[in-house]
Amino acid sequence: SFHRRVLPPSGIAFASTRGRELFAEALAAGTLHCFFKLIEQFCTQAEPAYCGLGTLVMVLNALDIDPGRTWKGPWRWFHEGMLDCCEPLEDIRRRGITFDKLACLARCNGAAVRSVCSGDNAACCGGSSGRVHRFLVVSYSRREFGQTGDGHFSPVGGYHAGSDSVLLLDVARFKYPPHWVGLRALWRALCRTDPDTGKTRGYLLLSARKPGAP
Amino acid sequence: SFHRRVLPPSGIAFASTRGRELFAEALAAGTLHCFFKLIEQFCTQAEPAYCGLGTLVMVLNALDIDPGRTWKGPWRWFHEGMLDCCEPLEDIRRRGITFDKLACLARCNGAAVRSVCSGDNAACCGGSSGRVHRFLVVSYSRREFGQTGDGHFSPVGGYHAGSDSVLLLDVARFKYPPHWVGLRALWRALCRTDPDTGKTRGYLLLSARKPGAP
Numbered sequence: 001s002f003h004r005r006v007l008p009p010s011g012i013a014f015a016s017t018r019g020r021e022l023f024a025e026a027l028a029a030g031t032l033h034c035f036f037k038l039i040e041q042f043c044t045q046a047e048p049a050y051c052g053l054g055t056l057v058m059v060l061n062a063l064d065i066d067p068g069r070t071w072k073g074p075w076r077w078f079h080e081g082m083l084d085c086c087e088p089l090e091d092i093r094r095r096g097i098t099f100d101k102l103a104c105l106a107r108c109n110g111a112a113v114r115s116v117c118s119g120d121n122a123a124c125c126g127g128s129s130g131r132v133h134r135f136l137v138v139s140y141s142r143r144e145f146g147q148t149g150d151g152h153f154s155p156v157g158g159y160h161a162g163s164d165s166v167l168l169l170d171v172a173r174f175k176y177p178p179h180w181v182g183l184r185a186l187w188r189a190l191c192r193t194d195p196d197t198g199k200t201r202g203y204l205l206l207s208a209r210k211p212g213a214p
Numbered sequence: 215s216f217h218r219r220v221l222p223p224s225g226i227a228f229a230s231t232r233g234r235e236l237f238a239e240a241l242a243a244g245t246l247h248c249f250f251k252l253i254e255q256f257c258t259q260a261e262p263a264y265c266g267l268g269t270l271v272m273v274l275n276a277l278d279i280d281p282g283r284t285w286k287g288p289w290r291w292f293h294e295g296m297l298d299c300c301e302p303l304e305d306i307r308r309r310g311i312t313f314d315k316l317a318c319l320a321r322c323n324g325a326a327v328r329s330v331c332s333g334d335n336a337a338c339c340g341g342s343s344g345r346v347h348r349f350l351v352v353s354y355s356r357r358e359f360g361q362t363g364d365g366h367f368s369p370v371g372g373y374h375a376g377s378d379s380v381l382l383l384d385v386a387r388f389k390y391p392p393h394w395v396g397l398r399a400l401w402r403a404l405c406r407t408d409p410d411t412g413k414t415r416g417y418l419l420l421s422a423r424k425p426g427a428p
Contacts, residue, residue, distance in 0.1 A: 003280040003290040015250035023250075027238060036229035036237075040391055042256045048287035061387070066217040073262035076217040077388035173275070174291035177254055 004175060008146035011179035014167065022160045022180050026167075032158040034135055037062040038169060039157060042178075045171040046080045052097040052139075053080040054171035055153040056106055059135045063208040065110040083109065096151060098197050099139045103204055112209045117202040118190040133208060138168075139201040144189035145181060151194055151201070159183075218389060222360035225393035228381065236374045236394050240381075246372040248349055251276040252383060253371060256392075259385040260294045266311040266353075267294040268385035269367040270320055273349045277422040279324040297323065310365060312411050313353045317418055326423045331416040332404040347422060352382075353415040358403035359395060365408055365415070373397075 012019050026032045041061040045054030060067070060078045071077040081089065086104040087097060097105070103115040136156040142149045149172075157167040157178065165180045190201045226233050240246045255275040259268030274281070274292045285291040295303065300318040301311060311319070317329040350370040356363045363386075371381040371392065379394045404415045 001284045001288045001290050004278075015254060020250060024241060027241065036234060039253055039256065040229060041387065042253065043258065044291070044293075048289065064218075070215050071388065074215045075262065075388040076215050077258070079258075173255065174285065174289040 002175075005148060007176050007179055010145040010185060011147075011168075011176070011181050012165070014178040014180070019180060022163060022165070023158075023167075025162060026158050026160040029161055031161060032167075034156070035158045035167070037133075038135060038155055042169055043171060044173040047093050048172075049093055049096040050080050051171055052102045052153045053083050053092060053105075055137055055155050056083060056102060056109075058155055058169070058171065059137060059206050060106070060109055060111060062135060063111065063133060063206065065208050067109065078109070085109075095196070098194070099199070099201055099204075100197075102137075102139070102153065106204065106206055110209055111206045114205040115202065116205070118187070118200040135206050137204040137206060138186065138190060139194075139203065140186060140189035141192035141194075141201070142189075144185055144192060147176065149175075151196070216389075219362060221390050221393055224359040224399060225361075225382075225390070225395050226379070228392040228394070233394060236377060236379070237372075237381075239376060240372050240374040243375055245375060246381075248370070249372045249381070251347075252349060252369055256383055257385060258387040261307050262386075263307055263310040264294050265385055266316045266367045267297050267306060267319075269351055269369050270297060270316060270323075272369055272383070272385065273351060273420050274320070274323055274325060276349060277325065277347060277420065279422050281323065292323070299323075309410070312408070313413070313415055313418075314411075316351075316353070316367065320418065320420055324423055325420045328419040329416065330419070332401070332414040349420050351418040351420060352400065352404060353408075353417065354400060354403035355406035355408075355415070356403075358399055358406060361390065363389075365410070 007013055041058045043054055043058055045051050057078045057080050067076050067078050071079050083105050085108045087101050103113050106113045137153060138156060139153050142152050154168040154170050157169040159166050164183050166183055166186060167180050169178045170176050193200055221227055255272045257268055257272055259265050271292045271294050281290050281292050285293050297319050299322045301315050317327050320327045351367060352370060353367050356366050368382040368384050371383040373380050378397050380397055380400060381394050383392045384390050407414055
């Protein structure tokens with residue numbers, strides 16, 4: 001068994017000395033707008049294959065969307081166990097979720113979704129400049145970064161211009177800390193084919209369809 | 215049922231315009247050292263009465279303590295459901311946990327604990343200056359802040375000198391966002407008697423007894 005993994009040098013750990021420097025510079029430059037609302041909802045994915053669900057829960061709660069149903073006690077709040085409308089949770093627990101299914105789940109739960117497949121060759125990550133209430137979720141292969149595992153989803157928590165890198169708020173917190181990665185490498189990681197679907201990956205831009213109501 | 219609560223004016227929301235100003239000033243002043251490792255582990259308490267357990271899980275994972283047992287899959291990682299050694303979880307789920315029992319749980323799980331009851335009249339929150347690997351957990355009454363509910367635990371995520379306030383990383387994220395509160399008001403909130411124990415509350419200073427091993 002494992003207590004975390006060592007982050008490969010392709011990433012700069014958020015809380016490391018260099019990570020804090022990047023953070024301070026990005027804050028001063030105004031490219032961390034999206035960080036505040038997202039980090040308020042930072043979570044550990046509830047199951048080892050729930051990276052998509054954990055990421056989506058973060059974004060739905062950060063968008064302040066009311067799920068319209070209770071979680072526990074009297075509280076209406078998104079939790080991974082409630083995201084069962086597009087694919088049986090048991091299947092996601094075993095195999096994870098595909099890019100298209102995650103976009104479907106986001107729409108079903110009150111988000112406006114712009115879904116961009118990397119095959120579309122669109123300019124990626126413009127959204128990472130960070131308007132609040134619009135969050136970027138990337139679907140990528142960890143292999144590009146020399147990380148263990150393969151397909152993964154992460155919300156993007158900010159952008160640092162000097163190093164042209166973005167902050168990945170990795171929900172597999174039992175494995176890697178949040179970390180900065182180069183934008184070009186991230187784009188290559190998005191362009192890697194998902195062996196389960198035979199398609200390249202992509203990104204989602206998520207906003208609230210109607211704030212405060214599903 | 216409720217979708218969050220409005221934060222009373224005794225607190226300044228972390229992601230509000232003013233909250234971001236306080237954050238930027240505290241970052242520049244060097245009083246956010248503890249923020250980085252703690253926010254990496256920010257979580258929602260898993261049950262409505264698990265504020266103590268949620269807070270402790272944040273701190274144990276932020277201290278990088280290896281629980282020595284697996285959570286899910288091959289991963290050793292702290293989760294509230296694993297903190298069952300000092301008090302039955304079912305009791306905590308119904309009634310919450312007392313200050314002394316939480317200190318006991320922290321010790322049992324590999325933390326070095328300095329426990330200060332507010333009745334001791336110690337200087338509170340010196341720890342909020344924020345050396346990494348030493349985190350402050352406060353036990354207080356929400357009533358002092360005009361918030362609904364009463365007894366609560368929160369980790370302290372930073373200090374802002376100009377306003378003499380601290381950042382509470384409130385794990386009841388379904389209710390309130392993280393927020394800044396005045397240190398004097400927090401001290402009064404710590405000094406309020408806990409009706410369940412008849413004692414005043416206090417704070418815990420937590421560090422790793424032996425990093426990487428329980």
